[in-house]
Amino acid sequence: MTNPCAASNTPVDALYREHRSWLHSWLQRRLGDSWAAADLTQDTFLRVLAAQQARTLPSLREPRAYLLTVGRRLLVNHYQRRDLERAYLEALANLPEAQVPSPEQRWLLLETLQALDELLDGLPRPVRRAFLWSQLEGLGYACIAERLQVSERTVKRYMAQAYEYCLLVDL
Template sequence: MTESTAAPEPTLSALYRAHRGWLHGWLLRRLGDTWTAADLTQDTFLRVLAAQQSQTLASLREPRAYLLTVGRRLLVNHFRRRSLEHAYLEALRQLPEALAPSPEQRWVLLETLQALDELLDGLPRPVRQAFIWSQLEGLDYASIATRLRVSERTVKRYMVRAYEHCLLVAL
């Protein structure tokens, strides 16, 4: 067989060479920013590398579909992170200058918010909201129940679900 008709070798290097340009182009069309598209392309292949330990690349029947799935998830995370950052910076603008955190504190707070957002990813909105109000605002279950318009018992179930989710993600 000639090199062009031979089946591609099932390595990350071969996957990268064969599909990096295509994935970068796909991300670039959605982002309009070549640098961010390049970053997300690299992040996609880093995720593939990390996942390679649990599955072999040879088992991928549709590598582009797999890369697209990973790339889409990273793209969604990118937009969510950008939205979170925008909301945080807008909240900071509302603070009097004397109360505004230093740039270092802002960076730490933003990183913490992003980590919390990633940790709670996958939970339904009311469960996430109950957890955030309880943990960050210190609201009791009755107050959360009133805000969510559910029973306290439902809030307790939400909190159990959020704690279980956090523990499973941490493992």
């Protein structure tokens, strides 16, 4: 029987031991928050571990460059989630008192918005915007075309692309 407490010799284990504190410092300089940097550092290594388990982890000749790439993507996602949360809280502040959701409902709605944001992250920005305006605001294609400064035909293509993406996305 193997000892679960024994040191691991996996590539991710070595990568973690050698580069975790460096990545944490890099993220902390950008975020100005040690706790958020620690979370993103762990998320980075979870992504690396998942890639290793899926056998999609590339050969790492430059491990810091790879970690920076993953870390930057997570940093962008962090800022997007923060902006999304801020916009949601601003929208809540503008609601009449009787329509303000409970703290539990707010949490569920924010989690749903973040999941939707992550789901649509693989779409080009104009496609994502067209889809969200259509689905969340109920805008018609003509209005979306005007906002995006494209033709209605382009909006139809965007919507078809978004629907196809949603149907094929691996959840």
